[in-house]
Amino acid sequence: MCKFDPPKSAPLFTKVVLIHLRSNLLHIVFLATFLTICCGKVQAQELPAKSLNVSRTQKDTLTVSLPTTTVDTSKKGSVEPKKPVLEDIVRRKAKGYERMNQKTKQLTLYDEAELYYQDVELTAGIIVMNYETNEVSAGRIKDSTGTLTQRPVFKQGTNVVEPDSIRFNTKTKKVIIYNSRSQQGELNFISEIAKRENDSVYFLSRTKFTTSEDIDNPEYYFLARKAKFVPKKKVVVGFTNMYIADVPTPIAVPFAFFPMTTKSQSGVLIPTFNDTNNRGYSLQNGGYYFAISDYLDLKLTGDYFTNGSYGIRAETNYALRYKFRGNVNFRYENQVFSERGFPDYSRTTLYNIQWSHSQDGKSNPNSRFSASVNLGSSQFFQSSFNQLAAASRLNNTLASSVSYSKTFNWEPQVNITLSATHSQNTQSQAINMTLPTFNASMDRVFPFAPKEGIKKGFFQNINFQYNVLGENRINTTDSLFFKPEMFRDAQAGMRHSIPINTNIKLLKYFSVPFNVNYNEVWYIKTINRRFDPDLNQVVEREVGGFDSFRTYNFSTGIGTTIYGTYDFGDKGKVKAIRHVMRPTVSYNYTPSFDRYYDTYATDASGNMQKEYTRFENGIYGAPQRNYSNVLGFLLSNTFEAKVTDKDSTKTEYKKIMLLNNLNFQTGYDISADSLRWSPVRVSGSTLLFKEKMNVNLAATLDPYSINAAGRRINTFNIDNGGSLFRLTSANVTMNYSFDSNFGNKKNNAAGEENQRNGGREDDLFGTATDFRDRRKSQFDEEDEDTKPLELYAADIPWDLTLAYSLTYSNDRRQSEITGNSIMASGNLTLTPKWKIGASTGYDFVQKGITYTQLRFERDLLSWRMDFTWVPIDIYKSWGFFIGIKSGMLSDIKWERQSLPDGGRR
Known part of the structure; x- marks a missing residue:
């Protein structure tokens, strides 16, 4: 008899009871093996080793124990372990209640519900999550008045959607959104139904997009029946037309494409159609925008008129954070007036180049590059058909400057600057340029001063500098700009100067400076004048080659500061008026440098001689022929008042400036044989009405009379x-x-x-x-x-x-x-x-x-x-x-x- 009775508790084992064991040993062994194989339980995963215990509890009872077979899951055909239902921790919160239903596998959050799972953030009035099917639903709830409130806000990464309701699967990433609201860049989207297939593609039905801030009641919008939306990349729409105040308009397109990346995108610039009076129909400002990189872009635009006029423009902006930024703007216009064959027909070409460059001062404290360029045709701003700026039209001067400076922190410090300048008069069309200008200066050196402490006395205050200035000046006109004639007439030179200065104090109140200036000028072109008997006139020719001259001068003066205050006492609002005078008397002496002068005959006889210097046409002038002794007089005045402040809590008086400056300046030339006194020049300025009105005045007073011809x-x-x-x-x-x-009024853009x-x-x-x-x-x-x-x-x-x-x-x-x-x-x-x-x-x-x-x-x-x-x-x-x-x-x-x-x- 065989009895099979497995116990209820683990580990599971089989108990076999055999009777008449001695009768047939072969049958016993066969039966034990058969029952072990047939009644064993096989598991797909490893379990603790089970045994079949055979033990003698009674004389006729035997318990057998055998190990259980282990299955290797790494072998082919084995069953993989089942993954958990949720792959991450779910964080949630709700003001109303949280309810977990183990039977339906649902989590319900009510009233100001919040759910955070992986990269998904969801807030809504009610959220229901089925953690077995990985589906989440969210919607609004009604308040006490029956109004639906607490619209869902779905955020995944940087994408934010605000629908009426939403349903999505956390595993497949598919989403269905009803009446969603989202923003991408400057565009706001409102879609009746939106379906997301994966992380990167949305399909939208009846979508409104607008730049209006009021997304619920936009003043205008474009309605697209179907659309495909790829976040941060693009929006492709089908038939779309424009609505204004919910009224459809005939403005429509069969399809459209909108780039939605945060970076700049290349694209076509649609021109503007216009009907002009003197050039016919036109298409203006059409072209293409190139988003070359994050640091550089380029915009090419143009204009075309049916009478043959056209314009081309190129504008680029560049920037490198913490380094520099700038832009370049080139404009060219071919303007045709009237029509060929008419008497007023004309053709004009205009151009303008603008370049602005600024460097971050922290990028390189010891060197700096800057540019501010505005050059081109003198009539560009007066005649351009793409500019209408009165301030530019009425301006008579265009100016440009490009410079590079470098500081060498030696002892003494040395500064160098290499620059190019441009000045253009739009009335006379005269252009003055320096191309280039080199300037170098050495810091002051006090050879007799102690290394530490205060400089005292005449000798310790002696100091000198070294400056050098080299220029290549070009004087030309608008019609010869950048033509060979422009460079042919250029003039170049270099000037070295060494100023030596010191000063002393007299009677504690007077300051007496002493200045000696040494100058040396180099030229590569000079002139020669002579009388040509064949032409019977004086001819001047240019002489090439290095030449130079040296000059020096001495100046000194005396000055002080005088303070005067008139006190009005405690009566009245004005308490006192303070007058500050700074009188200065200067003296300048320049010797004669007649050794640099020659003579030439003015007629064939040679009796008439005239002096000249070969340096006359140099950019830094020529050495002075006559010595000069000039006394200069300057009186500078300032007036200010002390008044009672309106704020009674303040104990000090308020200072009000009456006159910022009132200056009187003249000179006396001791060496002149007549008209020794210079005209007195008076200048002053002040601020009135709480410093809102700026008043400037100037006058010239001449002590000499004039004759009938109007000459002094x-x-x-x-x-x-x-x-x-x-x-x-x-x-x-x-x-x-x-x-x-x-x-103070602010300037507009x-x-x-x-x-x-x-x-x-x-x-x-x-x-x-x-x-x-x-x-x-x-x-x-x-x-x-x-x-x-x-x-x-x-x-x-x-x-x-x-x-x-x-x-x-x-x-x-x-x-x-x-x-x-x-x-x-x-x-x-x-x-x-x-x-x-x-x-x-x-x-x-x-x-x-x-x-x-x-x-x-x-x-x-x-x-x-x-x-x-x-x-x-x-x-x-x-x-x-x-x-x-x-x-x-x-x-x-x-x-x-x-x-x-x-x-x-």
């Missing part, structure tokens, strides 16, 4: 029946800038472009209009956090700039006002969204209105609309623009303009 004669004016001094010229200028807060083009930094001559990008405001941009949201009441923001200039001339007793004009510029913010401005002036001498510009602007939230109008002057024009502010949708715009007739004068 060696007779004092008072001895000729006149006054002590004759007023020959005077000038007064006043500038006043303030705003509604009675603070267009002021920087004005200043770069050589004009004023304020809007006294109007604001600049750059048709390449009209999204910038003509007015000061206010801080979004400080903008009022309602209409202004009594406090309406405004600003005002006033300028007045008066010039008087009487050098030949004409006694006339040669200049008398007033200019004004103001801006008024009627509402937070409406701004108006105007710039104008009046010339009292010419009796006419000067350049006038009117400005209007409307802030349409995501859009901007502006209108500029120049109603009079030769630059009469107008321009209208309405478009989206965002750079991503900058091509959504409409603009019209009527430009001046080429700015021709």
Whole structure:
């Protein structure tokens, strides 16, 4: 008889009871082996070794124990272990309740629920997570009023979505989103249904995208029926049309592509269509943008007009953090006026090059490179069909400078500078350049001073320097710029100077400086003059080769400072007036260097001789023929008052500057045989109305009289029946800038472009209009956090700039006002969204209105609309623009303009 009775507890074993064991030993062994194999339990994973125990408990009972077979899971065909349901820790929180259902394998979080799993962050009113199927659902809940609140916010990495409800699988990464809201760069997306296939692709249905800040009620949006969205890369949409205030418009595209990367992307720049008066139809500012790298870009744009005019522009920006930054702008225009065959037909080519480069001072403290270049055709800003900047048009000077400086921290310190400069008069079209300029200087050396301590006395204060200046100057005109003739007439030279200085104190109150200057000038070209009997005239020829001359001079003087205070006592607001005078008397002596002078005959007889020096045409001048003894007189004055401060808690008086400076300067030439006294020049400046009005004045007083021809004669004016001094010229200028807060008026963004083009930094001559990008405001941009949201009441923001200039001339007793004009510029913010401005002036001498510009602007939230109008002057024009502010949708715009007739004068 065989009995099988496995116990309930582990380890499992088999107990076999055999009767009549002695009868047949072979049967016993076979039966034990069979039961061991058939009743054993095989496991896929390793378990503790099991045994079949056979023991003699009774005389006729035997327990057998055998080891259990172990299965190697590494062999082919073995069963892999089952992974856990969740692969990471789930962190969660809820204000209402948390409920775990083991039967349905669901976790429910209610009211301000938060769930964090791997890289997913989810907040919502209610969140349900099935940790067996790896599905998560989230939605809103109703508050006490029945309103749905606590919209889900789904964040994975840097992608944020705010839907009405969401359902996603944590394992497959698939997501279904209903009425989602998300932001990528400047664009806000609103989709009815969004489906994510994986980490990188979304499919959207009926999607709105806009740059409006109010995503729930956008003032405009584009509705795409179908779209494919790849985060941080692109959005591809099908048929899309524009809606304004939920009203569809006929503006539509069959498909569109939007790059969504955080880096700049290359792309086409759509041109603007316009109908001009004198050049026909046009396409302007179309081209291509190249995003070369994170440090460099390039924008190529152009214009084309149906009469044959065209323009080409290239603009690049570059920057390297903590090193340098800059931009280069090249503009070329081929302008055609009228049509071929007409008498007013003409063709003009204009160009302009601008380069700005600045270096971070911390990148290399001992060397610095900078550039500010603005050169080109003299008539570019007056005639360009892509620029409308009054300040640039009225400016008569273009200037450029490129320099590199290096400091050697030796003992003494040495500084070197290599630069190139450019100055161009747009009226006369004269151009002056230095290409290049080399300047080196050595720090002061005190050879007789102790290494430590204070320098005392005449000898210890003796010091000298060494300076060298080398230049290659070019004087040319606009028509010869960068042509061979320009370099042929260049002049070069080098000047070495060693100033030796010291000073002493006399009677504790007088300072007496002593200065000796030694100069040596090198030229590579000089001149030679002689009388040519064949031509019967004096001829001058250029002589090549190195030549030089040396000069020196001595100067000294005496000066002091005198303080005077008039005390008004305790009565009245003004307590005292302080007057500070700084009189200075200087003396300068320069000997004669007649050894550098030669003579030449002026006629064939040779009897008429005239002196000249071969260094006459040098860039640093020539050595002085006559010695000079000149006394100089300077009296500098400042006036300030001490008044009671309005703040009664302050114990000290408040200082108010009455006159910043009032200077009187003249000279007396001891060596001159006549007209020894120089005219007295008076200059002064002050600040009024809490330092908001700047007043400058200047006058010239001549002690000598003039004859009938208007020339100065060696007779004092008072001895000729006149006054002590004759007023020959005077000038007064006043500038006043303030705003509604009675603070200093700030310059707008267009002021920087004005200043770069050589004009004023304020809007006294109007604001600049750059048709390449009209999204910038003509007015000061206010801080979004400080903008009022309602209409202004009594406090309406405004600003005002006033300028007045008066010039008087009487050098030949004409006694006339040669200049008398007033200019004004103001801006008024009627509402937070409406701004108006105007710039104008009046010339009292010419009796006419000067350049006038009117400005209007409307802030349409995501859009901007502006209108500029120049109603009079030769630059009469107008321009209208309405478009989206965002750079991503900058091509959504409409603009019209009527430009001046080429700015021709």
